[in-house]
Amino acid sequence: MSLEGKVAVVTGAAAGIGKAFSEILFRNGAKVVLLDVNESGGKSVMEALNKEDSQDRALFLSCDVQSEEQLKAAFKTTAETFGGIDILCNNAGILNEKDWERTVGINLVGVIKGTYAALEHMSKLNGGRGGVIVNTASIAGIKPLPSCPVYSATKSAVIGFARAMAIASTMAGYGIRFNALCPALVETELLASLTEKLGQFTVLEQPTRQLLDKHGVIKTSVVAECLLELVTDETKNGEALMVSSKGQMYATFPSIPPLEVELS
Ligand SMILES: NC(=O)c1ccc[n+]([C@@H]2O[C@H](COP(=O)([O-])OP(=O)(O)OC[C@H]3O[C@@H](n4cnc5c(N)ncnc54)[C@H](O)[C@@H]3O)[C@@H](O)[C@H]2O)c1
Numbered sequence: 001m002s003l004e005g006k007v008a009v010v011t012g013a014a015a016g017i018g019k020a021f022s023e024i025l026f027r028n029g030a031k032v033v034l035l036d037v038n039e040s041g042g043k044s045v046m047e048a049l050n051k052e053d054s055q056d057r058a059l060f061l062s063c064d065v066q067s068e069e070q071l072k073a074a075f076k077t078t079a080e081t082f083g084g085i086d087i088l089c090n091n092a093g094i095l096n097e098k099d100w101e102r103t104v105g106i107n108l109v110g111v112i113k114g115t116y117a118a119l120e121h122m123s124k125l126n127g128g129r130g131g132v133i134v135n136t137a138s139i140a141g142i143k144p145l146p147s148c149p150v151y152s153a154t155k156s157a158v159i160g161f162a163r164a165m166a167i168a169s170t171m172a173g174y175g176i177r178f179n180a181l182c183p184a185l186v187e188t189e190l191l192a193s194l195t196e197k198l199g200q201f202t203v204l205e206q207p208t209r210q211l212l213d214k215h216g217v218i219k220t221s222v223v224a225e226c227l228l229e230l231v232t233d234e235t236k237n238g239e240a241l242m243v244s245s246k247g248q249m250y251a252t253f254p255s256i257p258p259l260e261v262e263l264s
């Protein structure tokens, strides 16, 4: 799928991985709407992108993914400004085991709210053009990070959500592909101030920090190349793409043997 003229929405676009996603989508021809609670950061990414050509293809909108109302308003403005939505990157996320309910609210509930609000514009059942939705998960959603059980749980959940939605979309005819992207440690602010973020799990801070020596960190641009693959390769649906300093690999999941009890 070519990105030329496509309309993409990226949450958590003011910094880190979301900023890199916005850049790669923009530089491949998409119109990009940047959503974030960080207004100064978001505006400065928008201005930098719009300086790259004269078409004003980047737009920043203030939006907290915890708010269904703000998400709906942002998608409405996107559709009115650029004429629809083709791509959604549910990327905004935090790591905070102390404020774990906020972590669930942003990392999981925010992804579900964003997806459902986007379906109103993207689903072919609602008159949309179809497209692709990518959730930023984490390797921690596949191999649990013991110092961050709630963070790990939210990331497993958004992988499961993408996989289930991919099947639902095929069965119901939404015309939307759903994938998850699972990076290892990435050079962003999310890794900063770990001591405060771990809460009752600060006792596990040392082994957590040792992951840095063991795995190193990858650059946001490497994660963005993986996003591009999931967005443009139309054979990718219901996938979880892992990326680390060692390279990238699609996750495989066990098939379920026949169960004694019928589930449906
Ligand atoms: N950095 C890593 O090592 C790593 C690894 C795997 C996955 N991830 C995931 O990547 C995603 C992006 O994280 P990052 O590393 O770029 O972090 P980051 O802190 O650099 O950027 C996160 C962005 O999300 C925004 N944000 C936070 N709460 C928001 C909300 N409620 N509504 C809208 N925007 C909000 C922030 O303002 C910020 O701009 C997250 O989902 C994170 O879990 C990060």
Ligand SMILES: CCCCC/C=C\C=C\[C@H](O)C/C=C\C/C=C\CCCC(=O)O
Residues within 6 Å of the ligand: 095, 137, 138, 139, 140, 143, 144, 145, 183, 184, 185, 186, 190, 191, 194, 208, 209, 211, 212, 214
């Ligand atoms: C300063 C170091 C911080 C390390 C961890 C903090 C946050 C990490 C967030 C990422 O989303 C996690 C990504 C990958 C790490 C998860 C599991 C790897 C387990 C590998 C192992 O056990 O060797």
